Amino acid sequence: MPEALWTYDSxxxxxxxxxxxxxxxxxxxxxxxxxxxxxxxxxxxxTAAVAxxxxxxxxxxxxxAGVHWKHGKPNxxxxxxxVLGSVPTAFLGAWLxxxxxxxxxxxxxxxxxxVTLIVAxxxxxxxxxxxxxxxxxxxxxxxxxxxxxxxxxVGVIGGxxxxxxxxxxxxxxxxxxxxxxxxxxxLRLVGTDLVQAVPLVIAAAIGHVMVTGVDWNLLxxxxxxxxxxxxxxxxxxxxxxxxxxxxxxxxxLAVTASAMLGASxxxxxxxxxxxxxxxxxxxxxxxxxxxxxxxxxxxxxx
Numbered sequence: 001m002p003e004a005l006w007t008y009d010s011x012x013x014x015x016x017x018x019x020x021x022x023x024x025x026x027x028x029x030x031x032x033x034x035x036x037x038x039x040x041x042x043x044x045x046x047t048a049a050v051a052x053x054x055x056x057x058x059x060x061x062x063x064x065a066g067v068h069w070k071h072g073k074p075n076x077x078x079x080x081x082x083v084l085g086s087v088p089t090a091f092l093g094a095w096l097x098x099x100x101x102x103x104x105x106x107x108x109x110x111x112x113x114x115v116t117l118i119v120a121x122x123x124x125x126x127x128x129x130x131x132x133x134x135x136x137x138x139x140x141x142x143x144x145x146x147x148x149x150x151x152x153x154v155g156v157i158g159g160x161x162x163x164x165x166x167x168x169x170x171x172x173x174x175x176x177x178x179x180x181x182x183x184x185x186x187l188r189l190v191g192t193d194l195v196q197a198v199p200l201v202i203a204a205a206i207g208h209v210m211v212t213g214v215d216w217n218l219l220x221x222x223x224x225x226x227x228x229x230x231x232x233x234x235x236x237x238x239x240x241x242x243x244x245x246x247x248x249x250x251x252x253l254a255v256t257a258s259a260m261l262g263a264s265x266x267x268x269x270x271x272x273x274x275x276x277x278x279x280x281x282x283x284x285x286x287x288x289x290x291x292x293x294x295x296x297x298x299x300x301x302x
Contacts, residue, residue: 010221017225021060023249025233033120033167034249035222036113037256044218046109047097050166051212054205056222057166060230061201065194074191075184077146078177082196085155086162086173087203093163094207109165114260116167121253123175128247130178133290141183151180155196163204169197171253247283251275 020034035056039049065074097109154176161168174193177184184192255272263271 010217013218013221014225017056017222018229021226021229021231022233023229025060025063025230026236033117033171033253034256035226036166037117037260039218040110040113041256041259046106046113047208047212048215048218050109050113051094051205051208052214052219052222054162054166054201054208055214055219056226057169058198058201058205059223060226061169061194061197063227063230063234065191065198073188074195075143075181075188076192076195077143078151078181078184079192079196081146081148081151082155082158082173082177083199085152085157086159086196086200089156089159090163090200090204091207093160093165093204094211096160097164098211110260111262113165113167114257114262116161116165116172117253117257117260119161120167120171121250121257123172124247124250124253127175127178128250129286129290132287141185144181144183147180154180155200159200159204162200163207166204166208169193169201173197247279251279 016038017035020038023034036046036049036053039053040046044052097105100108154173158168158173158176161172173196174189177189177193181189251272254275255268258268258271
């Protein structure tokens with residue numbers, strides 16, 4: 001096992017997982033949405049990629065949640081209703097994929113991940129746009145009124161999404177928390193999402209390990225790199241501007257989704273070029289037209 005960590009492939013996995021871990025710690029997002037597609041694109045079968053990534057993601061979430069528990073003070077009432085809905089469906093996700101019994105399970109799962117990445121990318125963009133336009137704001141309220149039924153429903157749907165694809169615990173669910181509880185303080189928002197994601201991802205990981213198993217040569221470097229990255233990302237979460245990071249992740253997710261859905265290399269290149277070059281220009285136009293602060297005479301106005 002130790003010798004396997006020093007291979008070229010393992011060192012590459014260490015670096016990739018560390019970078020993704022930093023993103024998880026900084027934003028509470030991006031674990032499954034980035035790691036699972038990355039593993040698939042380097043040749044790991046989708047079922048193995050999902051199973052191993054969920055185990056790694058579970059460890060990363062525990063580390064990130066531990067740091068945010070101390071510094072971010074998550075809202076446990078919101079997290080409770082999310083967990084109540086998400087844990088059962090997350091556990092059943094792997095069994096559902098297995099029970100479908102499709103001739104091409106790997107292809108089916110790859111397409112499901114692609115669609116989920118489109119949803120996640122759209123959630124990233126909408127979050128940034130609504131914040132910029134002043135439609136939703138994160139405030140300083142530690143305990144906004146809880147909406148049990150709709151929060152439970154978000155957990156049910158989010159858990160199923162994560163259980164099938166490993167994507168969504170820190171993207172789609174985070175977006176839903178923002179929409180439901182716009183006055184929740186920003187750091188509490190990230191902490192709440194990380195805390196609710198811990199039992200969710202653990203349940204999904206258990207289900208997939210029972211069905212698929214794990215590859216230790218793949219899992220160990222992912223665990224080491226991801227744990228280190230998540231720890232340091234969580235430490236600096238309150239100091240790093242997150243808007244630019246999230247917009248970059250939006251582009252990455254959209255490009256990755258096209259690859260998961262079977263787009264040709266030429267088409268992927270065109271999509272990447274359009275998003276990288278045209279994305280910032282479109283965003284500037286949107287800011288000028290819809291920014292909630294565009295008409296304010298001074299930046300200091302409150």
